Amino acid sequence: MTRELWKGNEAIAEAAVRAGLEAYFGYPITPQTEVLEYLSRRMPELGRTFLQAESELGAINMVYGAACAGVRVMSTSSSPGVSLMMEGLSYIAGTEIPAVLVNVMRGGPGLGNIAPSQADYSHAVHGGGHGDYFPIVLAPASVQEAIDLTVLSFDLAEKYRSICMIILDGSIGQMMEPIQMPEMKPIQRKDWEWATNGKMGKRERRILTSIYLDPYAEEVTNLRLLERWKHIQQDEVRYKEYFLDDAEFVVIGFGTAGRVALSAVRAARAQGIKVGLLRPVTVSPFPHKVIDELVQRVQGLLVVEMNTGQMLEDVRLSVKGRVPVEFYGRLGGVVPFPDEVLSEIQRVASSRLSLEVNPREEWFERMMAH
Numbered sequence: 611m612t613r614e615l616w617k618g619n620e621a622i623a624e625a626a627v628r629a630g631l632e633a634y635f636g637y638p639i640t641p642q643t644e645v646l647e648y649l650s651r652r653m654p655e656l657g658r659t660f661l662q663a664e665s666e667l668g669a670i671n672m673v674y675g676a677a678c679a680g681v682r683v684m685s686t687s688s689s690p691g692v693s694l695m696m697e698g699l700s701y702i703a704g705t706e707i708p709a710v711l712v713n714v715m716r717g718g719p720g721l722g723n724i725a726p727s728q729a730d731y732s733h734a735v736h737g738g739g740h741g742d743y744f745p746i747v748l749a750p751a752s753v754q755e756a757i758d759l760t761v762l763s764f765d766l767a768e769k770y771r772s773i774c775m776i777i778l779d780g781s782i783g784q785m786m787e788p789i790q791m792p793e794m795k796p797i798q799r800k801d802w803e804w805a806t807n808g809k810m811g812k813r814e815r816r817i818l819t820s821i822y823l824d825p826y827a828e829e830v831t832n833l834r835l836l837e838r839w840k841h842i843q844q845d846e847v848r849y850k851e852y853f854l855d856d857a858e859f860v861v862i863g864f865g866t867a868g869r870v871a872l873s874a875v876r877a878a879r880a881q882g883i884k885v886g887l888l889r890p891v892t893v894s895p896f897p898h899k900v901i902d903e904l905v906q907r908v909q910g911l912l913v914v915e916m917n918t919g920q921m922l923e924d925v926r927l928s929v930k931g932r933v934p935v936e937f938y939g940r941l942g943g944v945v946p947f948p949d950e951v952l953s954e955i956q957r958v959a960s961s962r963l964s965l966e967v968n969p970r971e972e973w974f975e976r977m978m979a980h
Contacts, residue, residue, distance in 0.1 A: 613788040618753045618778070619644035621789055622712060625760040626684055627652055630795045633659035633683045635672035637691060640724040641780035642714035645686040658797075666691040670698030670711075677707040678818045680805030682764055682797075686712040688780070689730050690721060693738070699773060700739030704820030704831070707804070708767035712760070712776045714783040717943030725943025726779035728865060728916035734777050735894040735924070742832050744839040745773040746846065747894035751869040753787040759891070761792055766846065770838055771804070777893070779866050779916060781945060839895075848891040849900060853879060857886030859958055860904055862925055863914040864890045866945060871914045874951035883959045893921065901928035910934040910963045914951055917941065919970045926969075934963035937973045 616624070623645045626634075634653055636646045646662065653660035659676075663669035669685050676683040687695065692713045702709050715730045717723040734747045746766050750756040759776055767774040801807070806816050822828035852872055854860065863871040868889035875887045888904065890897050905911070910933050913922045919937050929935055938954045940946045 613790055615786055616753060616789050616791075617644060617786050618756055618783045619714065620648045621753050621757050621791075622686070622760050622776075622783075623648040623652065624791060625757040626710070626764075627656065627658075628792050628794045629761040629764045630682050630797050631658065631684055631764075632681045632797055632799075633676045634685065635661050635663050635669040635676070635683070636685050636687065637663050637666045637669050639666075639688045639691045641716055641726075641783050642686050642688045642712070644783070645712065645714075666694040667698065670695035670702075673709050673711075674698055674702050674705070674707075677702060677709045678705065678806050680800065680802045680807050684710040684712070686714065688714050688716050689718050689727070692730065692733070696739040699745075700741050700743065701820045703739065703743035703745070703773055703835070704741060705818050706771045706835070707818065708764075708771055708774070710760075710763045710767055710774050710776070712778075715777060715779045723943050724780065726781040726866060726916065726945055727941075727943050728777075728779055728867060729918075729920070729941075730777060731893065731915070731917060731920035734775050735896070743773075743835055744842070745775050745894060746770070746842060747775045747777060747892065748848075749864040749891060749893045750776065750778050750782060751865050751889060753782065753785065754789045755891070756782060757789055757791065770842055772838070772842070777865070780943075781866050843895040846892060847895050847897050847899070849897045850889040850891060852887040852889070854886035854888065854904070856884055858884040858909050859886075859912065859955070860908050861885060861887045861912045861914055861951070861955065862890070862901070862921070863887070864893055864921060867914045867916050870946055870948055871951050873948035874955055877948065877952050878955045878959070881956075883955060885955050885959065890921075896924045896928075898924075898928040901925060905929050905933045908933060910936065910958060912936045912938065912954055912958050913969070914946065914954070915939045916945065919973070922969060931965060934965055934967065935969050936963070937969035939973065
C-alpha cells in the first residue's frame, strides 16, 4: 500500500470515514478543529451526516440520539470541551449504547493553552461523568497508531455497547507523518436488537433509557456494566514492549511521553544501561498484569508523563510496593525532550532506590529546585 503524508487530526477524520462513520457532531476547539473542518467537507461528499452543534453539550447529546438509532457516530473535542460533554457521556454509558469520542488534549486546568498535554488521563480513565461506568480508553503514540485505533474504537464500542475514547495530546493531532490508510468499508447498518431504528409495527417497542428509579433495578444495571467490564479487562488489554527481555529498569509512558521515552531508552541502551519501555496502548483497561509480571524481575520503574503523575497512581496500584517507583513529569503543555528522560534513566540506574520515597513528592522537590 502507498504511504502518504497526513496530519494527525485529518488522518483520524479520514480513518473514521473509512471505518464506516455515518454521523459526526462536534464543535470547534483548538487543537482538534482540523477534524471538524475535514469532516465538514468529507461527510457531505459521501452523503453522510455532519453537523456543527451550537456547543459541546449539544454535540454529545446529538451523538447520544444517533447512537440510540444504531448509527456509527463520533464526536471530537479538546480538554475543556470534553469536560462539557461529561453529562452526556454518563447518559450514554447508562443507556449502554456504543459511541466514539476523541480528545486531543491541551494544557490546563481551565482554558489553559493550546499546547500538548496529558493532564486528562484521570478524567478519561476513571470516568469523568457521574455514576459507575468504565470507558475503554486508547492512547496512540503516532499518527499511524491514531488511525489504527480510530478504526478499532468503533468495533470495540459496538462489541461491548460502550463508550470508546481516544486520548492523544495536541502534538500528535498537529504533527505530519507518513502513514497507510485502511481500505474504505461500506456502511453496513446492522439491525441491532437494542436500537430504536424506527421499525414500528414490525416488532415490540424498544425503549432505551438511563433512568432507573428503583434502586434495585439501578444496581442490576451497574452489575451488568461491571460484568461487561470484566470481559473487557480480560480480552482487550493492549500495550507495546521495547527491550524488556533483559531489562533491569523499566520506563512506563503512554502517548507522546512514551514515544519520547523510547528515544531516551535507546540512547541509554547505547550507554550500556539495561533499561526497557512499556507503553500502554489501552490505558483503560490498564495493563496491570503485565506490570505485575515485570516487578518480579526488575529493580525499579520510572513513570514518565506530561502531567503531575496521573497514570503513576495506576502503576503504583500494580506494583503494590514491591519495587521502587520513580516519576518524571512536565506540565502545562511542555513536552519533555529525550535528553531529560535520559538523565532520569541515568539517575535511576545509578541511585540507591528506596521503597520509602514518595515518587511525586521527590519529583516535585527536584523540579522546584531547578
